[in-house]
Amino acid sequence: MxxxxxxxxxxxxxxxxxxxxxxxxxxxxxxxxxxxxxxxxxxxxxxxxxxxxxxxxxxxxxxxxxxxxxxxxxxxxxxxxxxxxxxxxxxxxxxxxxxxxxxxxxxxxxxxxxxxxxxxxxxxxxxxxxxxxxxxxxxxxxxxxxxxxxxxxxxxxxxxxxxxxxxxxxxxLVSVGALGDSYFEYLFKYWLITKKASRWGKEYFETVESILNTLAFKIVDQDEEMWYIAERQNKNINHKFDHLACFFGGLLALDAQHAPTEQMRERHMEIGKGIGAFCRKMYTMNPTRLPCDFVNIVGNTISNPIAAGKGWLMRPEAVETWFILYRLTNDTKYQEWGWDYFEAIEKYTKKEYGYTGLRDVTDSQKLEPDDVQQSYFLAETLKYLFLLFSPKDTIPLDKFVFNTEAHPLSFFEAQ
Structure with missing residues (x-):
């Protein structure tokens, strides 16, 4: 309580x-x-x-x-x-x-x-x-x-x-991470859940095209193409990517099923997959295979924060994107990535009466629990992991929309 x-x-x-x-x-x-x-x-x-x-x-x-x-x-x-x-x-x-x-x-x-x-x-x-x-x-x-x-x-x-x-x-400041993230999410999802019967879909697609044209960047790591969305402040680009922004890959993949042009559908799916891969890298770059809360990017190099931000806060956004990508592509690598995440959670964060966040995931020999089990760990992280391995008719994406806390609501007609 x-x-x-x-x-x-x-x-x-x-x-x-x-x-x-x-x-x-x-x-x-x-x-x-x-x-x-x-x-x-x-x-x-x-x-x-x-x-x-x-x-x-x-x-x-x-x-x-x-x-x-x-x-x-x-x-x-x-x-x-x-x-x-x-x-x-x-x-x-x-x-x-x-x-x-x-x-x-x-x-x-x-x-x-x-x-x-x-x-x-x-x-x-x-x-x-x-x-x-x-x-x-x-x-x-x-x-x-x-x-x-x-x-x-x-x-x-x-x-x-x-x-x-x-x-x-x-x-x-313009960001699809902290402080801005779910505004962009809800522009699209409101339009979708109300059966596309409003102008907000048009607003969303114009907005997201502007984001991709100005803030989306591609990097290559061991021949794998990855994408991230940078931040902008005072017209300057800051190459920082929050784990919170990992949701954007799933959002792009989902909107690609409804975008108005074939070119847009292909582009959004490509970048959505690339963000999913980038977020996977945020996990595998650490010995715990758990992500820091954000990373910095210089050229093709992704680096963890030096001080604050090294902790794991039980976040769901990457597995949310992997769940959506699996549902849409049937590519089992997204299940493998999710299972790897689950095993890391079990190995490093499980305690007698629940699970805990960690203050620093960059050193598996010096793990310090924060002694907090976030409510969204139950609402989102574990739910998306479960759905990643569930039949596709369990909360199907063509009948339900997940709010930003992963609570599924069925499509309805706006009053």
């Missing part, structure tokens, strides 16, 4: 259902039904609470049609809506679930983050669809409408946006 929210239980409900862990699921469901309350005087991240808790509850509802999950998601959604009470309708970063007071942290200069305000649309729209209460979708989609008014010619929005005046603030 985190702040009484039952975070790991909610985040792993659909994992238990997918793995057919019926007894565990029933115990978790009954426990939540008896104890879960959102009427708590606690400050939470709107983004994290949405993707983990609203998303987890809605995925459990989608799979079971259990009204308890939908009712709880509506209650939580209403409390998160307080964050949208700004002059522009752009939500603030945190909100008190009981009082409704919303704030932004000082480190963002009181701005909201692109990834956070752009990663609400799937859950809030599905919540409106399932509950037949349009207020959730209306608030979330108004954010997209506002972002359109800020869209630069190259379609690459900056990370920091002030919710009071609605304008970009501070640095013009």
């Amino acid at each position: 985190i702040k009484g929210m039952g975070l790991s239980l909610i985040d792993s409900l659909d994992t238990m259902l997918i793995m057919n862990l019926t007894n565990y699921y029933k115990h978790a469901r009954d426990y939540l039904a008896e104890t879960l309350s959102w009427d708590r005087d606690i400050i939470v991240s709107v983004f994290e609470t949405n993707i983990r808790c609203v998303g987890g509850l809605l995925a459990a509802y989608d799979m079971t049609q259990d009204e308890f999950f939908l009712k709880s998601a509506v209650d939580l959604g209403d409390r998160l809506l307080n964050a949208f009470q700004t002059p522009t309708g752009l939500p603030r970063t945190t909100v008190n679930l009981k009082t409704g007071a919303a704030t932004n942290p000082s480190w963002t200069q009181q701005s909201s983050l692109l990834a956070e305000i752009g990663t609400l649309q799937i859950e809030f729209s599905y919540l409106s669809y399932a509950s037949k209460q349009p207020r959730f979708a209306q608030k979330a989609m108004a954010v997209y409408d506002h972002l359109l008014t800020l869209m630069p010619e190259d379609k690459l929005l900056p990370i920091f946006i002030n919710p009071d005046d609605g304008k970009p603030k501070g640095t013009d």
